[in-house]
Amino acid sequence: MNVIKKTLGALMTIGIVTLCSCGPKLPELPVSEVQPYFSNAAKTKAIDTAYYEVKDTKGSKLGTVLFSSPYSDGVKGFNGPTPLLIALDADGRIKNIVLLENQETPNFAKRVADGGLYQAWNGLTVDEAMNKDVDAVNGATYTSNGVKKSLLARLNAYQRQLKK
Secondary structure (H helix, E strand, O other): OHHHHHHHHHHHHOOOOOOOOOOOOOOOOOHHHHOOOOOOOOEEEEEEOOEEEEEOOOOOEEEEEEEOOOOOOOOOOOOOOOOEEEEEEOOOEEEEEEEOOOOOOHHHHHHHHHOOOHHHHOOOEHHHHHHOOOOOOOOOHHHHHHHHHHHHHHHHHHHHHHHO
């Protein structure tokens, strides 16, 4: 027993054994940020820094909010990254896709929104969305393609997370 204590003490000293798996605290997502997509939201729970469950007052899951960053940070639109918020309902179907703060030319970003690109995936499961061929909005091709690639990058990462 004494040998085990000494070995454990030595391993802890050099950092091989960790008794507490207390990693960095995950950032909170204020309920007010998800209420436009989940009107009954009462609580969010961080799964990781870009993946949150949304719950009602009874603790029932209303859905999921995914952020494309950091998974799509290398994807560029016309002027840079096209970060997205993706809201999934409790059944895992896409409710909303929203372009977050970005460096895109406002006119191009507006064309993409007005062209209905964000709604093209609404109601689809993650698998269906990943397999849907969506045309770029005419006159905003780079921004459209950035959005599409950002969405696919995040949905791919989400599928990997679900398999863990």
